[in-house]
Structure formats: structure tokens, C-alpha cells
Amino acid sequence: MSKTTPTKDSIRAEFEELVEKDSFWSKFVGSQFVSMLTLFITQIVYRCFQYADAALAEGFISTATRRSSILAAAETNSYVGTKPTPSSGMIEITATSEDAPAVIPKNMPLISDDQYPYMTMDVCRLVDGTGTVEVAQLEIQEVTYTVTAAKEFLEVVLSKALTAVCYKLEVFVTTDGKTTQWSSSTMFRLAGSKSQVYVEFYKPSEQLGVRFGDGLIGQIPPEGSTITLKVWCTNGDITLVAGQNLTPVDSAANLANLISVKTTTPITAGTDAETTEITRNRAQYYLAYDDQVVWGGDYTYFLVRNIPGLSWVKAWGEGQQEKLDGAYNVRNINKIFISGWHPNKSQSELEEVILAAFKKVPNELNKKFSYKEVRKLPFKITITGRISASLTIENVTDELKSALETKFGRDSTFFDPNRVGKYILIKKKDVWAFIETLGYFRDFYLEFVEWNESNGFYDFVYLDTENSTFNISYEEE
Structure with missing residues (x-):
């Protein structure tokens, strides 16, 4: 069979050539039986080639059409897509009873009339019976797993439902009654045998999970320990206009008759999880990037992964800045300049978010980050x-x-x-x-x-x- 992609005519011609060479079948060449048999074999072989071509395309992330194939290739590259982020805004809390507490705790659960969960993001002190605080469209759910046997590269996977709304994960391991929070790692980089780290992964089955080490690169959770995944959940791009009531629920349900809660600004600016096409594009680049922030493209890629919703972002160094200024400046030495645009954030808010994101980046070279307003x-x-x-x-x-x-x-x-x-x-x-x-x-x-x-x-x-x-x-x- 030829190595080139076959056509129906080429398959038919090749089959007829084989029949003609056979001492027995050659006498039937030209008969209706052989003609129909040739047509039947041609259709079977051609369909097999079509299926093989389609299957081959699914093996490459650049040509795959099924989401599961793209996610499988992304997992091979250790890529985890951008999760949904919550809408946020301000609320006013007013005491409606003399028994109302003077301080409202952080992470107090609330619910809207549309049954979306919200949560206070800081402590709120009621001065003269009133206080304001930021809320986000969040709720916390916990998943526990008991380690029945110490196992290398132990995996704990969330359900599809939880994965769809997961904004971020926090991992806690309880051993002999002592609970410690473990840290997220990128491909167990710089992890040792005593490092309490894990890596996140995203399966083609649309499930987010965490994977622990093998005892050499990251600790193995010991037998009998309990792993708790604290899942911060959000519905993403959900808007709640100003002037809407929120009701304390769950652990704060007893406050429902003591305080009133009303939004003073729109609760907005949330984002949904990234699309399949964005996953395809980012996963191809991630193999070379893998969370290392070194070159200009790395800085911008890092930011679009960590700050969803950016319209654009640009990073440049001292040399390019001095060309823009038209003069040398010693203050530019070892400085990285950043500028960008976010449709739902002011320039000052975006600067704050960007500089906060860079605080998570190892900075052995003592880089200084400076935001340049657009x-x-x-x-x-x-x-x-x-x-x-x-x-x-x-x-x-x-x-x-x-x-x-x-x-x-x-x-x-x-x-x-x-x-x-x-x-x-x-x-x-x-x-x-x-x-x-x-x-x-x-x-x-x-x-x-x-x-x-x-x-x-x-x-x-x-x-x-x-x-x-x-x-x-x-x-x-």
C-alpha cells in the first residue's frame, strides 16, 4: 500500500492489481462479483483511513478538535487552565437589633435573592450601628480524604461539579492530630524529601486534582493522615446590582434577624474559566514557560494567567524605557516596567493587583517592578x-x-x-x-x-x- 493518503480510485486499482496476480481469482476479473467485492473492500479501507486520519489529528494539540483531546495534551504539558474568578463589590451592614454584634467576622456567608452565595472578605466593625465591607461571590466547601496507605504520587480529584466552580484550592494535611497547610508547587520544582508541597493537574474528564510527591520530590502523606481540600467556589461572571439585599446563612443564620445587609455598589467583574481555544494556545506555550518568569513574554504570560479579564498587558526593561525617555537613568537599573488595561478595573486598581501578583514570584535577581499608567x-x-x-x-x-x-x-x-x-x-x-x-x-x-x-x-x-x-x-x- 502506498504511503500517500489513498483515494477510492487508488484503493480500487490496487485491489484489482492484486486480484489479477492471483492464479485463481484472476479468472473472475471483470465479473460483477469481483466488481462488487472491489467496491466493498474499497469502502472499508477508505473508511479506515478516514478514521485513522481523524484519530491522528486528535493526537496533536494544534489540530485536535475534541475538548478531551486538547485537555489531555494540556495535562501532558502540566498545564492547568485559568479558573473562574469571583465578582466583588461593597455592602453596607446595619444593625436592626440591640443584640446585633459590634463586629461582623470575615468570611461570613451570605445569599442573594437569586440564591447565589456571597462572603465578606474582611472583618466589619459596626460604628453607630453601620459598617461597610467588601464581599465576593464565593462560598467554601471542603473535601476530605483519608490516606489508607502511603503511596507515591498520591492523587485526590474533585468532582466535575466542584471543578466547574473552583476558584482556588487550599490543601491541609492532618497527621497525629496536627494540621498543616501544604504549598502549591510547579512540577515539584526545588522540592526535597521534606517539602510539604503538591501540584495541581486537570484531567481530560474535566476534573481538577492535586498530586503529592514520591518521598524524593515532595513528602508522601503518611498512612492514617487526613487530607482536606478547601475549595473556594464561585459562579464567575455574575452581576448583582446596587441596592440588593443579602441574607446571612449557614453558620451566620442566627444574624439574619439582627442585621440587614445591602449592596452599595454593583457586585461585578467576575470572569468565567478559560475557553477551549485559550487552553489550546496557552498549553502550547506553557511547555517552554512552566511558570518561570525570566523574559518579557514570561511576565505578560504570567499576568494573563493570574489576572483573568486583562484586555492586554505589556512588559519591558530598562533599555527600552531609556529609549522611550531619550536618556539614561540609573533609577531604571534592574527594573521591569509593566502597563496594561482591564475593562473592569481602574489603573490604580490594576497596578495594585499586578504588583500583588508579582509578590508570589521568586526574585533572586532583586528585580524591581514599576507600573506605568497607560x-x-x-x-x-x-x-x-x-x-x-x-x-x-x-x-x-x-x-x-x-x-x-x-x-x-x-x-x-x-x-x-x-x-x-x-x-x-x-x-x-x-x-x-x-x-x-x-x-x-x-x-x-x-x-x-x-x-x-x-x-x-x-x-x-x-x-x-x-x-x-x-x-x-x-x-x-
């Missing part, structure tokens, strides 16, 4: 074009504005579509090409107003659709 450079367009009389000018204008805002607006995903930390800049040709693909106009003219070239670092060039001009008319008959 310089907004919105531009406008004036578009002049004619449409078919079968279309409505108002509808075309609204649809065009919506499409342009989604593609090139301030909160667009255009700037890093694959979510791997690459800052893509808008070019004029991109706008021209995009409008052309929409198919509204046979011909149109585009003028750019207040256009600026980005420096590629902290300059943020985006389309101001609201203040753009749309001169749309009908084609002349």
Missing part, C-alpha cells in the same frame, strides 16, 4: 459610503458601530485575542479590512481623525466609536 490615545473615524436600498440606514449604522466597538473599542479582545500576553496594536489597514469584510458597502471612504502611532508599550490606541461620524446613504439607481 496613555489613552483614542482616535475617531469618518466613514462615507453607500448601501443597497434593501438595507436600512439606521440598522446598518447601529450594527456597524457595535461591530467596530467590539473589534477595536477600548475594552476589545483584539489586543490579545489568544490570551497569551501579546500586545497587538491597531493598524489603519486593520480597520479598512474589517469594515470591508462586513459587506455593507460596495465602496466606501474612511478618514482617520486624531490618529496617533503607539509606542508599543504604554500607549493605548483604540477606536472612539461613540464620537465617530457615519455618513451612510443609499446607492443611486
Whole structure:
């Protein structure tokens, strides 16, 4: 059989050639029986090749089409996708009874009218019967596992239901009545025989799990010990508007008649778990990256994995900053500059989140991180074009504005579509090409107003659709 991909005709020809060489079957060549047999064998072989080709494609993460195949390849690369993150906002707690406590504890469970769980993120002190505190759309569930036998690379796996809502995991091991919290590790890097560490993994069955060491790279939980997984759960992108009531529940149910809880700001900015395509793209890069933050691309990739929802982020060093400044500056030595945009965070909030994320990164080289606030450079367009009389000018204008805002607006995903930390800049040709693909106009003219070239670092060039001009008319008959 040829090594090239066979066709039905090539299979039929090869089968007939084999029949002709046989002393017995050669006499039947050309008969209806052999013709039908040839057709039957051809169909079987061709279908087998089709199945084999499809199965082969599933073996590579770049060509796989089934989510389970992509997750299997991602697990091979030790990649765990970004989990959902909770919405958050502020609430006001008011004492409605003289018996109300003066201090409301951290992690007090609450529930909304829509039956979504919430939790206070700090202690709230009631001054003159009122206090404010941040809440997040979270609840805590615990999974326990008793170690019946010491085992190398012991695994504990969450259910699919818990995995779908897991925001983060905390692992505790109780041995002889003493409970210690174990730390998360990346591929047991720098772990020794006494290191109390574990690694997370994500199975093709859509289940998150933790794996312990083998006694050389990470401790083995001893026989008889109890492993407790503290699972912080969230529903992700859930919004609760201001002015809504929340009710204390579970361990705080006794407070329901003593205090009233109301949202003072929208509870928003949560994110869902990453999509399959994002998993495919990130897992391919992760093999070289594996949580090491060394090069510029590593910093940005680290941030998009740890801060979901970023529109874009950019990192650069002292040399590039001095080119931007046009002069050398000793204050730039060993400094990493970061800039970015998040649709649901102010620049000061984003700076705080980014610098907090970098505190988890080993810093043997004493790198200093500096956040550079973005310089907004919105531009406008004036578009002049004619449409078919079968279309409505108002509808075309609204649809065009919506499409342009989604593609090139301030909160667009255009700037890093694959979510791997690459800052893509808008070019004029991109706008021209995009409008052309929409198919509204046979011909149109585009003028750019207040256009600026980005420096590629902290300059943020985006389309101001609201203040753009749309001169749309009908084609002349």
C-alpha cells in the first residue's frame, strides 16, 4: 500500500492489481462479483483511513478538535487552565437589633435573592450601628480524604461539579492530630524529601486534582493522615446590582434577624474559566514557560494567567524605557516596567493587583517592578459610503458601530485575542479590512481623525466609536 493518503480510485486499482496476480481469482476479473467485492473492500479501507486520519489529528494539540483531546495534551504539558474568578463589590451592614454584634467576622456567608452565595472578605466593625465591607461571590466547601496507605504520587480529584466552580484550592494535611497547610508547587520544582508541597493537574474528564510527591520530590502523606481540600467556589461572571439585599446563612443564620445587609455598589467583574481555544494556545506555550518568569513574554504570560479579564498587558526593561525617555537613568537599573488595561478595573486598581501578583514570584535577581499608567490615545473615524436600498440606514449604522466597538473599542479582545500576553496594536489597514469584510458597502471612504502611532508599550490606541461620524446613504439607481 502506498504511503500517500489513498483515494477510492487508488484503493480500487490496487485491489484489482492484486486480484489479477492471483492464479485463481484472476479468472473472475471483470465479473460483477469481483466488481462488487472491489467496491466493498474499497469502502472499508477508505473508511479506515478516514478514521485513522481523524484519530491522528486528535493526537496533536494544534489540530485536535475534541475538548478531551486538547485537555489531555494540556495535562501532558502540566498545564492547568485559568479558573473562574469571583465578582466583588461593597455592602453596607446595619444593625436592626440591640443584640446585633459590634463586629461582623470575615468570611461570613451570605445569599442573594437569586440564591447565589456571597462572603465578606474582611472583618466589619459596626460604628453607630453601620459598617461597610467588601464581599465576593464565593462560598467554601471542603473535601476530605483519608490516606489508607502511603503511596507515591498520591492523587485526590474533585468532582466535575466542584471543578466547574473552583476558584482556588487550599490543601491541609492532618497527621497525629496536627494540621498543616501544604504549598502549591510547579512540577515539584526545588522540592526535597521534606517539602510539604503538591501540584495541581486537570484531567481530560474535566476534573481538577492535586498530586503529592514520591518521598524524593515532595513528602508522601503518611498512612492514617487526613487530607482536606478547601475549595473556594464561585459562579464567575455574575452581576448583582446596587441596592440588593443579602441574607446571612449557614453558620451566620442566627444574624439574619439582627442585621440587614445591602449592596452599595454593583457586585461585578467576575470572569468565567478559560475557553477551549485559550487552553489550546496557552498549553502550547506553557511547555517552554512552566511558570518561570525570566523574559518579557514570561511576565505578560504570567499576568494573563493570574489576572483573568486583562484586555492586554505589556512588559519591558530598562533599555527600552531609556529609549522611550531619550536618556539614561540609573533609577531604571534592574527594573521591569509593566502597563496594561482591564475593562473592569481602574489603573490604580490594576497596578495594585499586578504588583500583588508579582509578590508570589521568586526574585533572586532583586528585580524591581514599576507600573506605568497607560496613555489613552483614542482616535475617531469618518466613514462615507453607500448601501443597497434593501438595507436600512439606521440598522446598518447601529450594527456597524457595535461591530467596530467590539473589534477595536477600548475594552476589545483584539489586543490579545489568544490570551497569551501579546500586545497587538491597531493598524489603519486593520480597520479598512474589517469594515470591508462586513459587506455593507460596495465602496466606501474612511478618514482617520486624531490618529496617533503607539509606542508599543504604554500607549493605548483604540477606536472612539461613540464620537465617530457615519455618513451612510443609499446607492443611486
